[in-house]
Amino acid sequence: MRYFVAVARHLHFGRAAADLHIAQPVLSRQIRALETELNVTLFRRDKRSTELTGAGRQLLSDAVPLLARADALRRRVARAARGPDRFVVGFMPGLIVTDAVRAIRERHPGLTVDLLRTGWNDQTDVVHDGRVDVSYVRLPVDKRGLTLRPLLGEPRVAMLPAAHRLAGKETIEIAELADDQLLQDPAAVPEWPVRSPAAPPTYAVEEKLEHVAAGRGVVVLPLSTARFYTRPDVVWARIADIPRNRVSLAWDSTRRDPLIAEFAALAEEFPAA
Incomplete structure (x- = not known):
């Protein structure tokens, strides 16, 4: 199942095999064995591409939580063994x-x-x-x-580059950020006034603030996080009209x-x- 998930994520047998640190023929045999056991075709392959079939898409949606539960089972057993x-x-x-x-x-x-x-x-x-x-x-x-x-619950703030047009304001409204790029998962800020055409990359807080300092956009953080990551080239302003975190x-x-x-x-x- 782990081999299947690797191929499904890469949609490339060679890259999946490299990621798994096994030979590609071994990976191909394992996938064929899985297809035989389930009596379905999981991938459509030609010289140019590899695609999931309908059965493959269904298996992928079930396989990820299944593997997570298997990992959790191993950890629970190990935890029980430790006492x-x-x-x-x-x-x-x-x-x-x-x-x-x-x-x-x-x-x-x-x-x-x-x-x-x-x-x-x-x-x-x-x-x-x-x-x-x-x-x-x-x-x-x-x-x-x-x-x-x-x-x-705690207030949320906008992290802004020190030269930002809103820098120095104690509080702002979310609509004032409409022209800025959001540098985090949009699901974390459902109130954001403008949706980017594609979800931006996700970074650790330190990486997000590096991009903010460089003027590439803004992020919205809880007040405690903003205070924890204080730096001279990034300022914050409390957003008055969105719910608390x-x-x-x-x-x-x-x-x-x-x-x-x-x-x-x-x-x-x-x-x-």
Whole structure:
């Protein structure tokens, strides 16, 4: 199944084989074996291109979550083998989770609490695949398979190059950014006044701010993130007419671990921003 997903994403057997570090003939045999087992054709191939069939598109949509669940199963088994003495907390940039982490450590002196920094694209993936026990997430997220505990809301700000026409203003309205390029996933800013013809590349916060400083566009961030990444060539202005960013604690809805419930209560008690 992993071989199939690699070919489906590359739509090129040679590049998929290189990515998988196997020989192309081996990959081709594995795909033929899968097609034989399922009694379908998954790819249409000619000398110029490789395309997914209808059956291939359906398998791809099912295969990705299937592989994620398989990864999560392996991680859960490994976690069970380690015993109940390790707890992993995911957190988004700008969120300060120290107080809740310190409190859970004080309550459970033998517990090892680890932290994992996440980003917009993987803040819920780390829950589904078992890398973390709980994750501080910034909404909106896909809520399927998750339990969410609302924690807080905070203003959102526009990150602008220091020479921007709006630099120096304390607050602005979202419509004032209509002529600017949005340098982040549009799903993160559904209120954006103009949609780009194609989704812009996704960068880590540090990379986004490098592009902002270079005058290539703007990004919208929660206030705590903006304060965390202060730099002299980028300024911010609070956006007055869009909703606050909502932060929740997320965990796998199938888990009934008392430690998760205890940490969720602590997360409510100690704000993260």
